[in-house]
Amino acid sequence: MAIKLLKAGPFSSIQDLGRLDYLSFGVPKAGAMDTLSVRIANEALRNAAQAAVIELTYAQAEIEILSDMLLAYAGQGAVLANGKIPLPANRPLALVKGTRLKLIPDGMGCRTYLATTGGWDVPIAMGSRSTYLQAKIGGINGRLLQNGDILCATAWTTEHQSFFTQLQQSNRSFPLWYIGSGRNLTTPDIPVIRVVRGPEADWFSTESWHKFLSSAFEVDRNSNRMGYILEGHDIQRINKAELLSTAVLPGTIQIPGNGRPVLLMADCQTTGGYPRIAQVAAIDLPLCGQLKPGDQIYFQEISTKEAEVLYLDEQYYFQKIRRAIDLRYYTK
Amino acid sequence: MxxxxxxxxxxxxxxxxxxxxxxxxxxxxxxxxxxxxxxxxxxxxxxxxxxxxxxxxxxxxxxxxxxxxxxxxxxxxxxxxxxxxxxxxxxxxxxxxQPSQTEFMTDVLSIPVCYGGEYGPDLEHVAAHTGLSASEIIKRHTSTTYLIYMMGFLPGFPYLGGLDPSLATPRKTTPQQKVPAGSVGIAGAQTGIYPLESPGGWQLIGRTPLPLFDPEQASPILLRSGQEIRFEAMDHSHFDAYRQDCYGNKTS
The missing domain is CATH 3.30.1360.40 (Gyrase A; domain 2)
Structure with a gap:
């Protein structure tokens, strides 16, 4: 069960949910930028949460299917097409040997995740398959994917085979069910990202805090998987104390000396010394992973408690989804 | 909060x-x-x-x-x-x-460093800035025990406390594009070691052949917070042989 990347496209890499074991040693988490899409693609194939996926940026990749197999994709900004026929996202796809797939640009967002049965087969490096370029670890030899790379599925069980056959016999290569993401990026409105107050939020004046919550911020072009520099309104500190370097996470929003907020993302350093004005709620962090330079966002404050309830609800939702999908795989 | x-x-x-x-x-x-x-x-x-x-x-x-x-x-x-x-x-x-204990604190780890020359191109600059001779800088840098307060900035990078204040030198105004792995530097009142090649603005006074970050190993990172280290001057001619020993016959 394998594919060949005829065109890898820019910044394509193998990712999973990240590397958690070495944060205290300064090794960044890395992992997928849009973890919700990873989860959807993996759940569609009943994979483990940590199964490795391919993160494709923008819509330039082209793929050849080298053997009959199951794939699933999820994300924003592109649809996967078989020739000119678009294939639906968020569900399993039974693809036959020789099929050629390509990404076609579609709407807002810039990252698409491609999953296969059991995840893509690359070695575990320091507890994760996530590619982290600076330390050259994870994925294929710690590098970005290249044209001509061949990637294999880790698993192909009798269940996978019978589900594949079932889809083939239905004259469709996919089921009618799919996993809803609850995300609506099709409107031209500026997305609103929910945040909770950060530990140093009171280092800023009330006026600055309100400006932070009422200004539209644009993702600067010097933004990458480490973080986004946000242009819109410079936030000035009133407390000029020196912060001792302490833990930061993907979703932490720091305010450096120039007042321009930095939203930390997957490849961010493990610690930082700039005041943390806010933390993006876990429910909205995956959406941030779809932003590209030039995109705009607003921030909205919620309480830690509210953020937790939103997170818990999402987990209950996926619990239900998992049961529903189990039934569909087993029922003939 | x-x-x-x-x-x-x-x-x-x-x-x-x-x-x-x-x-x-x-x-x-x-x-x-x-x-x-x-x-x-x-x-x-x-x-x-x-x-x-x-x-x-x-x-x-x-x-x-x-x-x-x-x-x-x-x-x-x-x-x-x-x-x-x-x-x-x-x-x-x-x-x-749990009875509070610090039993896990092992011996002070010795880090061999080749000071100056090609391994420490900024040693002369630090000498000029501090008014100390190169040999005096090496003497002072190797005569302290440093505590690793935390790890961060790069995989395996230690934040060290204990630098002799007389060695403090501001970092470079323009960061260097490629600082080699193992470089030992001074930035302000801090000293540290680059575990892997990266851009950086520290004044480089030497380099250790000891791998601080090696993802192939069962313990990929040599140092950890709470540990104590010392630097030990090493003859430049031993650098390659030492490195070979650490990495074995690996082709990387």
Whole structure:
């Protein structure tokens, strides 16, 4: 069960949910930028949460299917097409040997995740398959994917085979069910990202805090998987104390000396010394992973408690989804 | 901010960092007594993880604990408590049950360094800035024991305390594009070692052949916070042989 990347496209890499074991040693988490899409693609194939996926940026990749197999994709900004026929996202796809797939640009967002049965087969490096370029670890030899790379599925069980056959016999290569993401990026409105107050939020004046919550911020072009520099309104500190370097996470929003907020993302350093004005709620962090330079966002404050309830609800939702999908795989 | 005064032992308080992380605070200033305590609590959690514990991040005076509230709340009914509060209480109880000990502090680790020349191109600059001779700088740099307060900035990069203040030299105005792995540098009142090649603005006074970051090893990172190290001057002619020994016959 394998594919060949005829065109890898820019910044394509193998990712999973990240590397958690070495944060205290300064090794960044890395992992997928849009973890919700990873989860959807993996759940569609009943994979483990940590199964490795391919993160494709923008819509330039082209793929050849080298053997009959199951794939699933999820994300924003592109649809996967078989020739000119678009294939639906968020569900399993039974693809036959020789099929050629390509990404076609579609709407807002810039990252698409491609999953296969059991995840893509690359070695575990320091507890994760996530590619982290600076330390050259994870994925294929710690590098970005290249044209001509061949990637294999880790698993192909009798269940996978019978589900594949079932889809083939239905004259469709996919089921009618799919996993809803609850995300609506099709409107031209500026997305609103929910945040909770950060530990140093009171280092800023009330006026600055309100400006932070009422200004539209644009993702600067010097933004990458480490973080986004946000242009819109410079936030000035009133407390000029020196912060001792302490833990930061993907979703932490720091305010450096120039007042321009930095939203930390997957490849961010493990610690930082700039005041943390806010933390993006876990429910909205995956959406941030779809932003590209030039995109705009607003921030909205919620309480830690509210953020937790939103997170818990999402987990209950996926619990239900998992049961529903189990039934569909087993029922003939 | 929901920081609380504390009841137990050495814990100062805690604060939430979003809904999936709580940071335990051990003090409000750099203090050599703190890193071993942080490491102690980190080890406690590692050996007796609570349901939902994802990982920990140690820093100068804080230990950030990342967790999955869904797993925690599925395992325990924590009532009206916030998850952050529950975790803080849990750690306080764990600490009371454990006799406080620092038994894991091993011997001071010696790091061989080739000072000056091609390995330490900025040694002359540091000499000019400090008014000390190169040999005096080496003498002072090798005569202190350094405590690793925390790791960060790069995989395997130690933040060291203990630099002789007379060696303090400002960092470069323009960072260098490629600092080789193993480079030992000075930036302001700090000294440190680059575990892998990266851009950087520190004044490079030497280089160690010892691999600080090697993902192929079972323990990929040589150093960790709470540990003590010393630098030891090494003859330049031994650099390659030493490096060969460390990496074996690996072709990397």
């Amino acid at each position: 929901d920081a609380l005064p504390l009841n137990a032992n050495d814990l100062f308080g805690y604060y939430a960092l979003g809904e999936k992380a709580v940071t335990i605070v051990f003090g409000d200033r750099i203090d050599p007594a703190i890193p071993p305590k942080i490491r102690f609590v980190e080890n406690l959690l590692k050996h007796a993880p609570f349901p939902g514990l994802l990982t920990t991040v140690a820093a100068y005076t804080t230990l950030c604990i990342q967790y999955d509230p869904f797993v925690l709340k599925s395992a325990y009914d924590i009532g009206a408590q916030s998850t952050a509060e529950w975790i803080f209480d849990h750690i306080s109880i764990l600490m009371q049950q």
